[in-house]
Amino acid sequence: MDEWKPNPAVKPHKKRSWYLAWKYKLMNQRALRKLCQTGAVLFLLVTVIVNIKLILDTRRAAYEEEEESAQDYDDEMLNVEVPRHPVNNKKVLDVEVYSSRSKVYVAVDGTTVLEDEAREQGRGIHVIVLNQATGHVMAKRVFDTYSPHEDEAMVLFLNMVARGRILIFTIKDEGSFHLKETAKNVLKSLGSQVAPFLSWRDMWTFVGKKGGEVYGEKHAKSPALSTWGDPVLLKTEVHLTSVEDAECHWPDTELNRRRKRFCSKVEGYGSVCSCKDPTPIEFNPDPLKDNKVFDVPVAVIAGNRPNYLYRMLRSLLSAQGVNPQMITVFIDGYYEEPMDVVELFGLSGIQHTPISIKNARVSQHYKASLTATFNLFPDAKFAVVLEEDLDISVDFFSFLSQSIHLLEEDESLYCISAWNDQGYEHTAEDPSLLYRVETMPGLGWVLRKSLYKDELEPKWPTPEKLWDWDMWMRMPEQRKGRECIIPDISRSYHFGIVGLNMNGYFHEAYFKKHKFNTVPNVQLKNVESLRKDNYETEIHRLLGEAEVLDHSKNPCEDSFVPDTEGRVYVMFIRMEQEADFTTWTQLAKCLHIWDLDVRGNHKGLWRLFRKKNHFLVVGVPASPYSSKKPSSVTPIYMEPPAKEEGAVAVPAVAAAEQT
């Protein structure tokens, strides 16, 4: 306002004369004049003050509005980012490793990174991989080398670990029984002096750098077969290298960023983290023509077996017609590494707080995963349910695309499954053939939303019931006589050998020799004949053309089936009523197929292949197909060898299949 002052200096003269004239004319009283003037001054002053105040007010109001504008939108919750790993700038790491019969532990810089003193668990060689630059734990594995083939898995794992990483080994209980020469040599090549001579119940610890120096090794020999070696404790120091040396230099793309994030955190995934020639993490398989399952959500049920999950997702994402956006991985527990795998492939993952224990925990995880799947994809009529220990056939989605309309239209169907319980190398032949079966195989299957929402979800076993979800689903109260469609040659392969109900022996006996389709784009041939009534016609046609085998021979013998190809044969076994599977179980046992409970039957009929011939087994007289039996033929009866065996084995291991 200052510059305005000199200017009005002229005006008052005019104003004054006019004012004075008027003033003098009207009243000459000085006091009154003075009062008027003071009044005017006061009034003006007040005006000025009010004006200034007003300006200030408007300004503040405007400012406040801006301030407030975001207030409604504040998140009420404070989101503090917690770093996933503590940052550590030290150059030297103190490492402590302990090995004993009942307890192992590993401490890095005073932080326990492994501690296992649970009974009946964690037997074998524990391996920990540390990042050579940061000292972070990148992998933790236990290989039960007391059991067969676990040493092979360990060799595979060690080969996949990048050069320069720090490896820590320690034995709990027993780790040498099935530790074969190859594995011992690999350990030797890492610098271990003791490994080649490790024997029964020895205790052993070892710390070394892959392809580099040895930081320490300790060993305690077991004095006798019945006792264990003394506990050993190894304390040593490890020198860290620079971060630059520990990383690869891939071109900067979106995919490689994911790869880098993954490879700096975890180990044991081999070529995906190879600096020179990393294996792709995006697969772009051929799309399927007229893909009817493109919009079907895929739920992958996972636990804490990240290397399994990695293998599974690779095969899934390589299958023709896969739609990565529909895939959700459900992880049972807050495990980081499975989530890292999910993120590596750019998929979405959901973690689930474990509820209950053992089988009930799996069962609750299934329920939560299925409910979430239908919540996330409210439009979906179906969901594909997979598990983390399955390989997925290249034509998995093609198989489903060709058959899914049956599940929509045929009320008598319970599911479509990619798995044939009886489809072993020697009993499955035709990739284009489908069956109807009364059992629910699981292991890669399609669930109808209405079945889940209207029937299964409301009465799903509660957490306190230690039931297997799949056994529960197979119960007549749930299945209500409905059937599943399965292929002759499975579209999934169960490779998991560690799991809740799974071990190496069991896997070898029942899963290893399972047939798995590797042919792409198989055209299924009998889809329409899978409908309820059509299937009966089809079976009658088959039985009509089938040649009756010689029932005087031993059905377990290879010679029972003639050396032909492409023929249809039928045999009749004794089956007094619907639930009499005595002879079938014995037959299954000697044919080396699934014999732990009854699978793959349809009205007392089993269909499989022997010597490339279609081989039908009819249970007489329970099966409605018994009428096809020529009167001259006496159904074969096979007696169970020992009376307990069958009775005990079924409940004990029936659950095993589900892992």
Place this chain on the structure above:
Amino acid sequence: MQKINRNVVLALLSLTSLVFLLFQLCYYKFYLSQKNGAAFSKVRGSQSGQDSTRWHVVRKFLGLISSHNIPVYLIDPLILGLVDKDIEQIRSSPDGPSPECKYFCAPRDFTTFALLDKTWKHEVGLFRTAEKMGFQWLKIINKDPRLDGMDDLSGMEIPLHYIFKLASHAIHLVVFYERSGNFLWHGPLRLKQHMDRKFVPFRKLHFGRYPGAYEKPDLLLVSIDDLKVQIPKNPSSFLEEMSHSRFLECRYREARAFFQLYPDDSSLDAVEFRKKAKSLLHLAALTLNNLGVKFWLSSGTCLGWYRQCNVIPHSKDVDLGIFIRDYKADIIPAFQKAGLPLKHKFGKVEDSLELSFQGEDDVKLDIFFFYEEDDHIWNGGTQAKSGKKFKYLFPKFTLCWTEFVELKVHVPCETLQYVEANYGLEWKVPVKTWDWKSSPSNVQDNGVWPVDEWDDVIQIY
């Protein structure tokens, strides 16, 4: 001298005050025009700098998203409002060049677009391109409500809103998700601690104060102001829908706490009842929606939603509320056609109307009609044998959408007051014996029906 001085001072003061007054007027005008530009700078044929900036930003944004094949559609209420006036013309000439910038130049701070989550991959490439084009962007993520109702699942957080800012204009991209119940949902916009609160004037956003529920829109590709853009086929009905779109999430956490205290009844009977109640509710919703009658969950059904996010298994019926102004004579025949015979009809349209339909196996559908007064809302009850009338009073409420048993339905937004009026402060405690004439805390005696009216107001089938 003194006199002159005094007069000079006087004159000076009056001048200063005059100047102040002028200054203040200018300031006020400036402030106003900033606040709502529309008031002062009316849309002109020629594009002033500000106006064309908006158009350019929108054009750039549309270029960005089309280069990444992301299908978005326009939901900006301001522009849709303008478009709606000329909708016939726009529909009939989808490709005609426009002589003037009529819509995208209109003064505003934002242009709002919608994106269906399932139609795009969450790719990072988009944001890199956006940055190259000069956009600053902000992404608002939050928990996935579709997993909220589930025990202990934690998924990745999902993007709810994106804001792209260029020069003085910003694009608000609202992400819509499909929910069970066949509707679209968008989340609220909530800023996290570390976010830039002044990135844009958030308060002026049209979407984000509350979550919203919408029907899946039919889209129409149009060319307006020489830009090709998808809009809802019927802008006016979209705008109408928008004004009543507020969505309430069920209180899943409280429901879990409730079940901790009172474990859920998972007996076969309970499962069966819930199944029947759910299908009855679906049927009722279908019937009423077809008639265009607005309804909401009332009484026990509303309590079940609010307290336990589920049907109360021992409640034995399904209760709905309808404003009497929405009453249609077709309601009864429509339900009968849907296979739900009328069980009883109490009261009349002018007073205490209540309809009851017989669902499958003893599950009853009760429809109460609500009468609005100046300071409260009430519905009536009638005792068949005595002809006694009852009145249930509720504080005034508005309606919000929610998701319940895979259905998009209305509930009173002020649910707590509604439930408390009906069930008292003890509503959290399950009660198995309930007398509709005495138990509710908002019941009042309302006289007796005159005997000569009984035939009309008490009809039992």
